Amino acid sequence: MKTARMLMVFALLIGVGRAVGGQELSARDQLRAAVQEICPVSGLQLGKHGPPIKVNVGGQTVFLCCEGCLQRKIDPQHWATMHANIARAQQICPVMKHDLPKKPKWTIIEGQIVYVCCPPCLKKLAADPQKYLRELDELYSASLQGRRVTR
Numbered sequence: 001m002k003t004a005r006m007l008m009v010f011a012l013l014i015g016v017g018r019a020v021g022g023q024e025l026s027a028r029d030q031l032r033a034a035v036q037e038i039c040p041v042s043g044l045q046l047g048k049h050g051p052p053i054k055v056n057v058g059g060q061t062v063f064l065c066c067e068g069c070l071q072r073k074i075d076p077q078h079w080a081t082m083h084a085n086i087a088r089a090q091q092i093c094p095v096m097k098h099d100l101p102k103k104p105k106w107t108i109i110e111g112q113i114v115y116v117c118c119p120p121c122l123k124k125l126a127a128d129p130q131k132y133l134r135e136l137d138e139l140y141s142a143s144l145q146g147r148r149v150t151r
Contacts, residue, residue, distance in 0.1 A: 028137060029054055032061070032112065035089040035140045036082050039065035043078040061111030086113060089143040093117035094135035095124045109133060 025033065033052045038045055044065045046052040052063035057074065062082070064070060092099055093116045104115040107122050109129045114136060116122055125132050 025052070025054060029061075029063075031137060031140050031144070033063040034144055035086055036063055037085045038078060038082055039063070039069055040074045040079045040082045041065070041069035041072045043075060043081070056111065059108050059111065060113055083113065087115050090115050090136065090139050091143065092139065093121055094132045094139065095121040112136065 033046050033054075036046060039052075040057070040062055042065055046063055046065055049066045052065065053067060053070065054061060054063055055070070056062075087100060087104065090100065093104070094114065096117050098117045100115050101117060104117060105119055105122055106113055106115045107125060108114070109125065110133065112133060114125060114132060116125060
């Protein structure tokens with residue numbers, strides 16, 4: 001069931017993005033771009049002005065709306081909105097399965113920000129990062145599927 005749900009979401013995301021240089025974004029990157037929703041530079045919706053561009057900002061993988069944004073600075077308000085979008089899509093701690101608190105703890109694993117409910121969960125995340133990145137993908141897929149149904 002989980003695999004079928006992820007495949008359905010990935011099918012909805014086809015064509016969402018390419019990396020710099022025209023390479024296709026991976027299914028995981030397409031999922032993360034869809035969850036991020038906006039460009040942290042311009043605030044524009046990703047995918048509306050061409051394929052999103054994958055970049056690294058302080059160890060975190062983020063997506064920009066266009067090559068023009070590569071030359072501009074990140075807007076703090078858009079950065080905060082982007083992170084709120086990611087936390088909203090995640091909704092729960094992937095370790096304890098509790099709702100995220102208003103000010104969750106977080107870490108970056110393989111370029112992906114992961115929110116948790118408490119500091120001990122950070123240690124558990126570090127012990128088995130791949131397990132929790134897969135959990136995160138499931139949470140994102142479920143969130144995107146719910147958004148598409150309600151819109």
